[in-house]
Amino acid sequence: MHAVIERGWRAVLGLPSRIGIKHANTSAAAVLLLLALLYLVGASDLPLWSQHNAMGPGMFPMALGIVLAVLAVMIWLEPRSRAPSESGTQPWRAPMIVLGILFIYVLVGIPLLGFTLANFALVLAMRRVYEPGFWRTDAAGSGATAIAVHVVFVDIMGLYFPVMPTWLSR
Amino acid sequence: MDAFQGLQSGLIQAMEPHNLLVAFLGVFWGTLVGVLPGVGPVAGMTILIPFTRGMDITQSMIALAGIYYGVMYGGSTTSVLLAVPGESSSIVTILDGHQMAKKGRAGAALALCAIGSFVAGTLAVFGLVFLAPPLASVALDFGPPEYFMVTLVGLSAASYLSSASLARGLSMAALGLMASTVGMHIITGNQRFVYDRVELAGGLEMVAIFMGLFGIAEVLEMLVAPAQKMRHEGLFDLRRLMPNREERSRSVLPILRGGLVGFFMGTLPGGGGTIPTFVSYALERKISKRREEFGKGAPEGVAGPEAANNAAAVGQMLVLLTLGVPFGVIAAIMLNAMIVKGIYPSPLLMVRNPEFFWTVVGSMYIGNAMLLVLNLPLVGIWAALLRIPQRWLAPFIVILCSVGVYTVNFNVRDVLLMVAAGGVGYIMRRADLSAAPVAIGLVLGPIMETALGQSLIISRGSLLIFVTRPYSAAFTVLLALLLLWPLVQWLVGRRVIPVSEV
Numbered sequence: 098m099h100a101v102i103e104r105g106w107r108a109v110l111g112l113p114s115r116i117g118i119k120h121a122n123t124s125a126a127a128v129l130l131l132l133a134l135l136y137l138v139g140a141s142d143l144p145l146w147s148q149h150n151a152m153g154p155g156m157f158p159m160a161l162g163i164v165l166a167v168l169a170v171m172i173w174l175e176p177r178s179r180a181p182s183e184s185g186t187q188p189w190r191a192p193m194i195v196l197g198i199l200f201i202y203v204l205v206g207i208p209l210l211g212f213t214l215a216n217f218a219l220v221l222a223m224r225r226v227y228e229p230g231f232w233r234t235d236a237a238g239s240g241a242t243a244i245a246v247h248v249v250f251v252d253i254m255g256l257y258f259p260v261m262p263t264w265l266s267r
Numbered sequence: 268m269d270a271f272q273g274l275q276s277g278l279i280q281a282m283e284p285h286n287l288l289v290a291f292l293g294v295f296w297g298t299l300v301g302v303l304p305g306v307g308p309v310a311g312m313t314i315l316i317p318f319t320r321g322m323d324i325t326q327s328m329i330a331l332a333g334i335y336y337g338v339m340y341g342g343s344t345t346s347v348l349l350a351v352p353g354e355s356s357s358i359v360t361i362l363d364g365h366q367m368a369k370k371g372r373a374g375a376a377l378a379l380c381a382i383g384s385f386v387a388g389t390l391a392v393f394g395l396v397f398l399a400p401p402l403a404s405v406a407l408d409f410g411p412p413e414y415f416m417v418t419l420v421g422l423s424a425a426s427y428l429s430s431a432s433l434a435r436g437l438s439m440a441a442l443g444l445m446a447s448t449v450g451m452h453i454i455t456g457n458q459r460f461v462y463d464r465v466e467l468a469g470g471l472e473m474v475a476i477f478m479g480l481f482g483i484a485e486v487l488e489m490l491v492a493p494a495q496k497m498r499h500e501g502l503f504d505l506r507r508l509m510p511n512r513e514e515r516s517r518s519v520l521p522i523l524r525g526g527l528v529g530f531f532m533g534t535l536p537g538g539g540g541t542i543p544t545f546v547s548y549a550l551e552r553k554i555s556k557r558r559e560e561f562g563k564g565a566p567e568g569v570a571g572p573e574a575a576n577n578a579a580a581v582g583q584m585l586v587l588l589t590l591g592v593p594f595g596v597i598a599a600i601m602l603n604a605m606i607v608k609g610i611y612p613s614p615l616l617m618v619r620n621p622e623f624f625w626t627v628v629g630s631m632y633i634g635n636a637m638l639l640v641l642n643l644p645l646v647g648i649w650a651a652l653l654r655i656p657q658r659w660l661a662p663f664i665v666i667l668c669s670v671g672v673y674t675v676n677f678n679v680r681d682v683l684l685m686v687a688a689g690g691v692g693y694i695m696r697r698a699d700l701s702a703a704p705v706a707i708g709l710v711l712g713p714i715m716e717t718a719l720g721q722s723l724i725i726s727r728g729s730l731l732i733f734v735t736r737p738y739s740a741a742f743t744v745l746l747a748l749l750l751l752w753p754l755v756q757w758l759v760g761r762r763v764i765p766v767s768e769v
Contacts, residue, residue, distance in 0.1 A: 125698040129438055136445055139460050147455050150728050152720040154452035154459055158445070165441040171434035192487040192693055199483070199665065199686045207679055220662040227490065228658040242662065250670055257677060258670075 126173030130166055137162035191226060198222045212251075212258040217243035270396045273617070277625030281329070281633045289326045290630055293333020294637045300334070301341020302649045303660060308338035309706070310485050312600050313477040314664075317671035324608035325623050329630040331601050332584070336388070336634050339576055340642055343380040344649050347373055347569075356576045359544040363561065363568030370564055375510040377646055379518055379566055380573045381639050382510075387526030387574030388635040391581035394530050395588075395628060399617065403589045406614035411721035412732050414592075416742035417536075418715045421594045423749055424536035426704035433753060436704050439695070443708020444715070446471055453713060454720050466680050473603055473709055475672045475685040480702040482668045483689025486661045488696060510566065518570035521551050525574030532575070533582020536594045547575035581631060588612055588624060591714075596703045599710040 140162055143155030198219065206215035221239035229235070250256050280286065293315075300311030312334050319327040342357035347364040360380065367376040409417070422440050430436030449460045450470030461467045510518065528550065529543040551571040552561045561568050583598045591612035593599040605612060610623065617624045642649075672685045692702050726732035734740045748755070 122698075125435075125700060129442075132442070132445075136460075143457065143459060149724075151454070152723045154455050154457040157716045157719065158448050158459065161441055161445050161448070165438060165445070168434050168438040168441060172432075172438060175432060175434060188491045188697060191490040195487055195490060195661075196686070196690045196693070199689070200683075202669075203679060203683045203686055207682075216666055219665065223662040223665065224658045227661055228656060230658070238659075239662075242666070246666055246670070256670070256674055258673065259679075 122172045122175060126169045129169035129172065133162050133165035133169055136165070195223060195226055198226070207259060209262055211262045212260050213243050213247045214262075216246055270400055273621060273625040274396050274628060276622070277627070277629030278632065279629075280325075280622065280626040281629035286326060286329055286626070286630065287633065289322065289329045290333045290634050291637055291641070293330035294337040294634055294641065297334035297337020297339075298341040298344075298638075298642055298645075298649060299337070301338035302344050303341075303655065308335065308342070309477070309596050309600065309703075310482040310664075311338050312597065313474060314482060314667050314671050316474055316477075316600070316604055317674045319604065320607075320674070324605065324610050325626050327604055327608060328601065328623075328627045329634070331604060332627065332631055333634045333637070335580055335597055336384070336577065336631075336638050337642075339580065340381060340384060340638050341649065343384075343573060344377060344646065347376045347380070356541050356544050356579075358541060359548045359572040360569055362548070363563070363565050366562065366564035367566070367569065372510075372514075372564065374646075375514055375566075376569050378509050378643060379514065379570045381643055383518065383522045383525065383570040383574040384577040385635050385639040386522050387529060388577040388581060389632060390523070390526045391530040391533075391578040392628060392632045392635070395581055395585045395631075399585060399589050399624075399628075402585065403614040403617055406590050409590075409614070409738060410736070411718040411725065412736050412739040413742065415715055415718035415722055416733055416739050416746065417590065417592055418711050418718065420742050420746045420749065421536040421592055422704070422707055422711055422715075423746060425595055425707055426701075427749065428542065429703040430701045431699045433750070435700055439700055439702070440704035440708040443705035443710075444712045445708075446476065446705070447709050447712025448716070453717055466678070471709075472672070472675060472681045472684060474675050475681040476688045476709060477600065477706055478668045478672055479685040479688025479690075480692035480695075480705060482664060483685060484692030484696060484702065486664050487689065487693040489657045489661055514566040517566045521547075521567040521571035522574040524550060525571035526578040529575030529578030530582045533579035534586050534594075535582075543575040543579040544572035547571040577635070584627075584631065588616060588627065589614060591616070593707065593710060596706050599707045603710050 136158065140155050140158035143158065144153040145155045145159065147153040202215055202219045206218055209215075210218060217239050220242045221235055224230070224235045224239060247260070251258055251260060281290070296315060297308075297311060300314075301308065312331060315330065315334060319330050322330065339356065343360050343364065346357040346360035347368050350361050350365040364376045364380070367373065422444075423437065426436030426440040427433050428436075430439065447470070449467055451457070451468065452459055458468060525543075525547040528547050532543040532546065548561075548568060548571060551565075551567045552558055555561065555565070555567055557565060557567075580597070583593070583595050584601075587593055587598045587602060589612075591602070591614075593602045602612065610616075610620065668685060669682050672681045673679065675681055695702055695705075722732055723729075732739065733743050
């Protein structure tokens, strides 16, 4: 009986045949549940109804938050339907380094160095992560890329970018 | 203006020199993006959206449609030459296309992809021309309840079919809908989830989120994806570009069947992308008298799916232009581009903006023709692009995305949002969560909420309105079937096989 119920439940979730109950989805479910709860807290400040019994600004968010919370629980309960992606030995280290480089590029690079120099630094840093070559080659290639971007987008297309560092333009 | 006159006028407009140039640039860029390993169609389109801001809406749509066709063809190129799908709907092409290449028939395989796409796309455009008016007239009876239900069905179907499970797909759709609520409430004007931040008052910038989820996430994915090496260098000879007589004769009916399958599947919620190609391949294999050749270089296995792929795109455009409802991520991006320009697709679009409607339809045909005429001779260039190392490609994509996003509002915070969305997108991929439903939910959120609010006003707060009106009730039943489909299949003894879509 328990097996029948379990097969039915997995069928409702739309999963292939039995692999075994695992909680590999716990992290995803936990994050989604947290998001749902935070969203519901924010939505609770909004009125559910407005004038003349019309739908208020809080109703749609409230419904979405509840739906997401329920779905998060469903994800937590479902077994992992397939093996994690074959993605090499370190699926996190290098991407997080590149992500960090991108954040530094936006938060520090552009204000401190200006658009063109920040692009040079970005390309150089990323090339060192993806496939480091000789420093001189990487630097030359990065410089050429930054200059090309400047010429195409700023000079030819006439788009406005903060080319100069913000501390210089004050 | 009847359909024929409309198409005639649209073709004339589409063949204006500036529109032809835009179509060429779109097709060229789309093919380039489709060929480049690691850059999908969504990323390719979103990168170009900001650069279409200087164009008028017609040219923007021509460019985006050209990109879409180009990406599909470019994806086929990598499938045939590298056995690597440039995008998800090119997966099936590997099965027989790469085998043809191994036999020295790479040129013929690529030609079949282009010819099949052109023929099926052309037929599908005619299908659009003659089906759009009656579909629009039916849709004129649609009110807010119908629009709410059709968008809900479309979002649910696309979410389910693009994800590993129903719960995962719907949760991502819910995330997209939630993100769309940030900013000012359309009906009451209340600020929601803004927390006194001025930059959030206008809502989250969709282009930044799209680029992050698809463009930046792809760049991060390149670091962990196995290196793709050219497995088959050549026997690629331009003199052997065309299919021989036998290949041509074996491809005619598969192209026609694939076009029919793809077009009608494209009009269904979630019916675009990979599914029409798999259905076409399965159909051709089932009815073929040379079944044993499938998987070993059967021309039918290339021509049919490629035809279905292109025709499905036209089917999605039919629904988008007549109902204003996107049934896929690409259509959602195009809808966003239209809304930004002040065009709201609806059944009255043909009446209110006939020039725009028919020019876009005409440009779809022109784009198809360009694909055929221009891309085949340039296929040597595309093959060379496959050798671009990631250390060059990844920074180029990042800079292009950054430039594109920055030029939307000239605000660095949008670039920051893009990077954050990129991180989220990468984490989602590791967790087997598809980003496509997020994008669709983000675009459809305001439409759904407005339709829901209006429906509840009409019904004085009663949800029964969604089951008492005929069309709305039909969509409600469809939604119920969709959500219960896994259970139904279990009851009849079949397994559910979800299909992933980029």
